[in-house]
Amino acid sequence: MHPVFEKLSQLKLVPVVVINDVSKAVPLAKALCEGGLPCAEITFRTAQAADSIRAITEAFPDMAVGAGTVLTPKQVDEAIAAGATYIVAPGLNPEVVKHCQSKGVLMVPGVCTPSEVELGLSLGLEALKFFPAEQAGGANMVKALSAPYRNVKFMPTGGITPKNVSDYFAISSVFACGGSWMVKDDLINAGDFDKIKELTQEAVSLVK
DSSP, X not given: OOHHXXXXXXXXXXXXXXXXXXXXXXXXXXXXXXXXXXXXXXXXXXXXXXXXXXXXXXXXXXXEEEEESOOSHHHHHHHHHHTOSEEEOSSOOHXXXXXXXXXXXXXXXXXXXXXXXXXXXXXXXXEEEETTTTTTTHHHHHHHHHTTOTTOEEEEBSSOOTTTHHHHHTSTTBOOEEEOGGGOHXXXXXXXXXXXXXXXXXXXXXXX
């Protein structure tokens, strides 16, 4: 497996972050690191994503910083140039997957059906994002998919909360979960990094 996969597996939780203001990027990363979670998935939903990744990787070079909501090869190139070490997508686009593979970067595309899992396997992938997790059947669906696809590792994302995260980690095929409850938009926009640090510490304690 890819070394970044191993790191994410050890950390278990991947904060899914939307940054609208680049000046918030480094303080946010600091709060996550101090909270015990030196990783983040910076979503390409805003124009500030690449600059935020660049700022964080320069300030915290040991952090596992990835790019999320990556939909095109062009965005892959932008993310890698900014310092992203893994790429996450909501769906499985073979063109984007192959582009990531050609660059040697870990790609975790989204799936929620057996056919999509098999498409991932046909592309040589073993780490897949189960998305949108709660809306697509939750932990029971991950368990059902894990039965026939025993070599696949899943990262459920979408609707993960402190109340249900343990249900996912009870499944051996789950290597990590993506979540945004510790990095809510309103907390980031308000600059409440002490609260983010506190929520991160609480989140880490749930998965130890």
